Amino acid sequence: MFGKILIANRGEIACRVIRTARRLGIATVAVYSDADRDARHVAEADQAIAIGPAPARQSYLSIPALIAAAKASGAEAIHPGYGFLSENADFAKACGEAGIVFIGPKPAAIRAMGSKAAAKALMAAAGVPLVPGYHGADQSEARLAAAAAEIGYPVLIKASAGGGGKGMRIVAGGEDFAAALAGAKREAAAAFGDDHVLIEKYLDRPRHIEIQIFADQFGDCVHLFERDCSIQRRHQKIIEEAPAPGLDPATRAAMGDAAIRCARAVGYVGAGTVEFISAGGEFHFMEMNTRLQVEHPVTEMITGLDLVEWQLRVAAGERLPRAQDQLDIDGHAIEARIYAEDPARNFLPASGTIRYLAEPAPSAHVRIDSGVRAGDRIGVHYDPMLAKLIVWDRDRGAALVRLRSALADFALIGVRNNLALLRAIAEHPDFAAAAPDTGFIPRHPELLAPPAVAPAREALAAAALHVLARRGAALAAQTHASPDPASPWAARDGWRVRDQAAEDVHLRGEDGDHRITALWRGEGAYRLTLPDETTMETRGAWDGERLRLTLDDRQESLRVIEAEAALVVLAESGEYRLHAIAPDAAAADESAGDGRVVAPIPGYVRGVLVVAEERVARGQALVVMEAMKMEITLTAPFAGSVGSVAATVGAMAEEGQALVVITPEG
Ligand code: ADP
Ligand code: ADP
Ligand code: MG
Helix, strand or coil: CCCCCEEEECCHHHHHHHHHHHHHEEEEEEEEHHHHHCCCHHHHCEEEEEEEEECCCCCCCCCHHHHHHHHHHHCCCCCCCCCCCCCCCHHHHHHHHCEECCCCCCHHHHHHHHHHHHHHHHHHHCCCCCCCCCCCCCCCCCHHHHHHHCCCCCCCECCCCCCCCCCEEECCCCHHHHHHEEEEHHHHHHHCCCCCEEEEECCCCCCEEEEEEEECCCCCCEEEEEEEEEEEEECEEEEEECCCCCCCCHHHHHHHHHHHHHHHHHHHHHHHEEEEEEECCCEEEEEEEECCCCCHHHHHHHHHHHHHHHHHHCCCCCCCCCCCCCCCCCCEEEEEEECCCCCCCEEEEEEECCCEEEECCCCCCCCEEEEECCCCCECCCCCCCEEEEEECCCHHHHHHHHHHHHHHCCCEEEECCCCHHHHHHHHHHHHCCCCCCCCHHHHHHHHCCCCCCCCCCHHHHHHHHHHHHHHHHHHHHHHHHHCCCCCCCCCCCCCCCCCCCCCEEEEECCCCCEEEEEEEEEECCEEEEECCCCCEEEEEECCEEEEEEEEEEEEEEEEEEEEEEEEEEECCCCEEEEEEEEECCCCCCCCCCEEEEEEECEEEEEEECCCCCCCCCCCCCCEEEEEEEEEEECCCCCEEEEEEEECCCEEEEEECCCEEEEEEEC
């Protein structure tokens, strides 16, 4: 076994690999970009080496920098994680040439599966069933359009070098083909440096079922059963489970055999996943991922194995720890991926600082694979996945109950995230009732923007007390020059705020405005009167952001966190967002609709589609940005003419920067 390994990755997977290495007594070397100096994976490794500036191209994707770091640290092997260079044959080759073991398959196997088109040709020869489609070398628009017509619409255009759902376009009919092809090619070129595409029949209501395989250097190969990854957004998984609900043993065995045939066809070594798409009782090969998969923990939970340990053993030249007949499925596991993204805005990646993070307690039933800590800054340079929650129980129903309660215990404040969506899916009767298909999220758009909730009484009271404490602190700072004027807790009890007996607190919730009158009652106590004339006798004791609130005849502990330009109240009954409206701000409210089209997050301008003075329709595409490896199209908020264009192709845009200004019609 190795004495020391380097992990050429970051975030959750780097932390995951470190955990197993430590258990096996292997020393770990982390690498980090300038943006990750204080990241969790850096703190957790035995040793860490800087590899360059924040953009991945200059750090996590720099083969020379990684090889140099491995040599400098004396690491014998490199674990590539997933994403980044994990499926890069040149990297695997460079490791070999430098005398370092690449923990993964041989470069030839990576190359063979790296092109979805070439892999499909290979699999057809190996007798593995394929989705009807075109994966030829002729990439002319005419040939591709003819292929699409032949296959029959709807079709799916895929980047041959693709991954992570990028560079894919569904095309409903021939009239949309040219534009979709251009978009897919642009995204593929930006993300993978290769704009080759293939075309497949777009299947209706399919399931994504994949098989985990493992092979050693002695020619042995086993499969570790399947994972169902059908709950997806933008063709990317967010909830996965094992085993696949309702899969019969005969189909499981047939898929396992087909997956092993795939692996053997390319002389595979290490962990790999063969992805199938299944519809109408049939399954078809989609692609093989020549690395560990994000969702590998569900397989670990049902087999009781550590797949990273297997990877290390196989790479070190050991035999597979178990044979096929020594592998069994025990119970059911579900994984939910926590992403920094806003489901209500087409899953736009989010950035910000994690102000507060609470995770469910780990146990035999609950596992958290996380790459972040409270206080971490989530930037725009890397994948927006923050953490994964994995639950296990004896059957799917029991696992689902575990998932719901663990998600309820998760709180992440300060960065927009998909926790509410994950909760909504976990509670959805259709998800509980049957095996999901990949259309689940598109069919349930109501889950993306949850209905506005009225804040609970205790949340209103807590937010009001927070505002009053802040005012008290500000006043104290003016009169007494308090040592920490920014802190509302500096001057809380006993402060009679201003001379008035009653004060107004104006809070804005998702459901509308709440104007509260507060009457000071001494010793941190207020009588709060709500618009409906009901009153609450309140008293608050603060400890940082934590509030012990006495409300009439009961007490509760809450938190009030200033984040995302709001007050976030965490109460027993849920999470509430309230905006404190300054007393004289009402008039200056909402000047929206000024026609400034701004960058929603920092990113690069990839295309400017309009010129000054051009007339545009409402919703017309104006600028294409690339941020967090995703293409974002900015559109006209209303019909009008282009007043000015500040965007230039290739330039970096800051969040909130106006890229185009539209002057309304007439
Ligand atoms: P698929 O490519 O089939 O979606 P996975 O579900 O295993 O396979 O997802 C792999 C993707 O996960 C990568 O392409 C990458 O975008 C993303 N990813 C998540 N976390 C990380 C990370 N820490 N480093 C790199 N990539 C990551
Ligand atoms: P990636 O490399 O981005 O993971 P895949 O080829 O694995 O690309 O496809 C990702 C997802 O896109 C699948 O899990 C599935 O939901 C959807 N998909 C792929 N091919 C088809 C198809 N032919 N019909 C319908 N959906 C598909
Ligand atoms: Mg895939």
